[in-house]
Amino acid sequence: MAEHNRDQLEHHRPDSHGHGSPNPHGSSQVHEEQHNFKEHNKNYFNEHGHHYNDHPDGHELARRLGAAMINAYPFEEDSTLVLDYACGTGLISRQLAAHAKCIVGVDISQTMVDQYNQSLFNQGIPPEEMRAVCCDLTTEAPNQLDGMKFDVVVCASAYHHFPSIDDVTKALASYLKPGGSLLVTDLMKLPSAESVQALFPTGSLKSNLVAHKGGFEEADIKAVFEGAGLINFSFVTACKAKRDGYPVQIFLASGTKEVAEEP
Numbered sequence: 001m002a003e004h005n006r007d008q009l010e011h012h013r014p015d016s017h018g019h020g021s022p023n024p025h026g027s028s029q030v031h032e033e034q035h036n037f038k039e040h041n042k043n044y045f046n047e048h049g050h051h052y053n054d055h056p057d058g059h060e061l062a063r064r065l066g067a068a069m070i071n072a073y074p075f076e077e078d079s080t081l082v083l084d085y086a087c088g089t090g091l092i093s094r095q096l097a098a099h100a101k102c103i104v105g106v107d108i109s110q111t112m113v114d115q116y117n118q119s120l121f122n123q124g125i126p127p128e129e130m131r132a133v134c135c136d137l138t139t140e141a142p143n144q145l146d147g148m149k150f151d152v153v154v155c156a157s158a159y160h161h162f163p164s165i166d167d168v169t170k171a172l173a174s175y176l177k178p179g180g181s182l183l184v185t186d187l188m189k190l191p192s193a194e195s196v197q198a199l200f201p202t203g204s205l206k207s208n209l210v211a212h213k214g215g216f217e218e219a220d221i222k223a224v225f226e227g228a229g230l231i232n233f234s235f236v237t238a239c240k241a242k243r244d245g246y247p248v249q250i251f252l253a254s255g256t257k258e259v260a261e262e263p
Contacts (some may be wrong), residue, residue: 066095
């Protein structure tokens, strides 16, 4: 998948299947729709990932979102282990690299992962410090990351691609150490149906890539964070930007995995 480029400033609809709304067509159709979104996204970014870093606006947004994350969590360059989910080519990872001991990027697109790792190889950065793997952490496949747990899990401008943000949040929370933090950035709820249609026209390619086209409200994100057992929820404006001439706001949500009390 991807981080936060032009195609990532596309968004969400709070009535998605991840919010627990009943579906009159049954769970089999929900599963099929979720699978289709994943396949569309994987195929799209596998095809276009080679050009993903060509957009300067994506680099600037990554810089601003990275700065917001650094401000939200006390990174320690000698000890902090970071998981960057839907890492794309590594734009967010590179913003955090100087503040962490190790970063593991994860993406369902092999092309994006290859771009991420090739960039590291070109710079002489060893995989012990930074690397990406191609997998889907929302599946039940065991030991996808060799049992690693992380101090921080970040997911930048990708929640709108996920059919079930509930499933994704629970999966990401499971990779946190006790006391670790999940940091998520994405579009705040768009102001009108007209703006949603202008940014994500019905029948366009984006309709196959974006599960949530209207942005997220604080309550949407708070519900899935709490459903994943996270505490100390926070929801703030990370930055403002323009998308096709429309002003948009991008939030930063954070939550902490509770530390179990000693018996």
